[in-house]
Amino acid sequence: MAANYWESTQRKHWLFTKDELAAMRAKLEAEDPNLVASFPLPQLRHLNIYFNQQSPTYFGSTLEINRLGKRMGLRQQALATAQVYIKRFYTKVEIRRTNPHHVLVTALYLACKMEECPQHIRLMANEARGFWPTDFQSQTEVARIGECEFYLISEMSSHLIVHSPYRTLTSLQGELGLAQEDVNLAWSVINDHYMTDLPLLHPPHVIALTAILLALVLRQDPSGRLPGTAASASGLVAASAALAQAQAQAQARAAMMAGGGQTVPGLAPQSSSGLQAMLPPQSPAGEGPAEGNKNPRMAKVHRFAAWLSDSNIDIEAMVDCTQELISFYECHEQYNDKNTREQINRFVKARGLDK
Template identity: 55%
Template sequence: MAANYWESTQRRNWQYTREQLADLRKKLEEEEPKLVQMYPLPQLRHMSIYFNQQIARLGKRLGVRQQAIATAQMYIRRFYTKVEVRRTNPYLVIAAAVYLACKMEECPHHIRLLVAEGRTLWPDFFSSDTSKLGECEFFLISKMSSQMIIHQPYRSLTSLQSIFSLTQEESALAWSIINDHYMTDMPLLFAPHIVAVTAILLSIVLRPNTTGLQSASGSAGNMANAAHQALRSVSQAKSGNGGAQSAADAKVVRFQEWLAESDIDIEAVVDCTQEVISFYEVQEQYNEKPCKEQINRFVKARGLDK
């Protein structure tokens, strides 16, 4: 992390409302009516999951830290608010984003290594010419107006976890919720600390057992209920009707009190919680096959892999 979030380019230039985002994307599609018609794509949320899986594969091969992976995901998300996906080779964009993010997060890899790994992962869609990757890196930087410092929720989580005496399981769950939020528009909608607070809230109301999130999120509905109940009490406490807490455990009460006393935007936390929950619902219906096929189709048909 560098610089101050409140004065950052992230806050000033890269945080949107849902309407703004929808407008941006609509505009991009309207500029390319033919492409859009010829190459239909699965819903954006599924595409994001697919992208994430590809980034994770590449990151794993390179042994990249989660922080750099998250930065790469942000770059990709920003990039595709400015460029219609069908004009690009997403595999090249993913590799360029990881390459750039590694430089940014001070864990650089050589460009040739990136290209070699790209070739291994996506042999039919990846050129062995390093200058392609360099060129794509340039477009990324240029599309992002060279604003490359990303503020992430991980640090807020690290500094808050002792306040709420999170157990190891709770921390791990909060951490993985933050990992997951990069598959959604949340990083473009909410400040990083809002996401961190939301992740903590969910982690304590869900009380993970050792098997972690998979079992906990088994029912997105339960998750929603628990989270909403906790947040409702916060709002009440804030508006002076305090003491209405149910038999929630001490940790939740403590969290509620802390949140109520803080200046954190509770509306945003409520909103963000809802986003997380609906993401897990969407994820249950995710199917890799159509994403892969439809992306590969336009990349091949348009010769973007050359």
Template identity: 60%
Template sequence: MAANYWESTQRRYWQFTKDELAQLRENLEEEEQSLVQMFPLPQWRHLSIYFNQQLHRLAKRLNCRQQAVATAQLYIKRFYCKVEIRRTNPYLVLTTALYLACKMEECPQHIRIVVQEARTMYSDLLTVDTSRLGECEFFLISEMSSHLIVHQPYRTLTQLQTEFALSQEEISLALSVINDHYMTDLPLHYPPHIVALTAILLSLVLRPNSVSATPAAGMAAAASVLAQAQGRQQQFGMGGGGGSGIASGQTTPGAGPPPTTGGGGGMSEKEKQQGERVGKVQRFAQFLAESNVDIEGMVDCTQELISFYECHEQYNDKMTREQINRFIKARALDRP
């Protein structure tokens, strides 16, 4: 087991560029051209949204931890990088992925209970018993080359929440962003700390109760912060005095106090909160500037998340479910 992400199988074998991932999926479809033409499916984002919903339904029945659900989502993504989805019963795959993830995250579920709950949820789409679930478990492990350790962004968020004085509201929003990123391809593209830092940034610039908290406004604000940090980072790099940031374990932002709002001692509560938010954003930008964090990666993560939220608005649950169920029934994948 690699305690360090940089030495892990996740970094060595399961991080792809966008072109590499697209090529993997294209190769799978070329190998099964007749199936692909016969059974069209929604885009991968919509499939991921659907799988996420089904996993959470099953996890709720089993009382699973969120980290196990996140690990299961990454297992599903890895597995479907190697196996064409139309060759499988996705309900069996996601049930098995959650069962395996619970083992790896040290919150194991008894196989008979998992089978019982899966039968209840998918009575007309999945015929499953303990032997079939066990067989699928070995299939998943084999296709993932036994690379089962997953490094999550949650740990980085926990480590940095005190350093950036994140409020409970900001922590909750950052956690929500991290949970949502598992419905994108970001876990297959970037290290977990890049995702966590992007989630923190979005939690600082997106205010859930603000009328200006739109994807476009959030993207503009985040882009401004990252551009500022990147400019400073380049200055530090040219001067040879840049800090090593996360790579060396340094997490102290080291920025000055937040700017005043200028009106003497009679600031309203709203003005104080705004001043605190501005100060947090400035400290965060300073932290990025003094570290060797991949800011271009954070820019891409931000764009992908904003794009995902816009895509989510076009998601059609009924159509996605029907297209999946159609090939399961037509290919008799609901039978033993």
């Protein structure tokens, strides 16, 4: 059962709607409004950026859990699982009641066990002390990580197996004709999605397909790096519009089939694919025949469009994933690491959670 996402605890117990997530978080804050008022925190996306990894090809830095993971040479799968554990845990426990750095290290320690790359608890504590000396300053930290591990397991109801989008991405590489650079770019988008609520909102295969779409519509510079944030947002908007058109066409085709192949009033047939908005611009005049040989990227987009139209993938969910990523990239423009760190340290020290 563990290898089957459709029968997994992730699908049955850890997928929510946005309204459900908001209600759960509001309930946690309502339990102690004085605590919430005394220690205001940055918006949730900024906390996610602080805790989770940041792709170095996008913004030139790595943060917290990724810093620790890279220093220890851990696999990306373990880092991703740890980030999901943190998100799940904080849907059950108000963040101001914990030391987030203890939770972060413990989640990574537990994820390494589950992803079959276990690390000794003393090694984990020693490495963490190098990053957060005030939070890991005594020999009792090993016992504290052990206690926090049971706390995490209990709050997550022992649901520890996490299905990630990476597997879907690699399995579709050959079928969709993706080059390694396309896979690398999609991999970066998947890394970024862990700084949003998407792991709690949509299945991993939907996220992987959204990442592939974005890898095909976003442009890279000659060095192979992702474009700047503004350019990326433009590409994401185009992808979202393309998916919306594709969804409308799918509904029109379904209605026509239900009507015996006849055009249904109010649903005019469209002569071109809704995914045409994803296609790269035509080659300038003089660079090829009038029709132009399709460049490799255009061919990949057509192949993906055909594959998507023949599948049962929830396009509306892909639209939502795309829009969530748009919001995230825009939000990152206002992120201030120093302010976020200071606000977290303030409630940790004031409540004695660093001792």
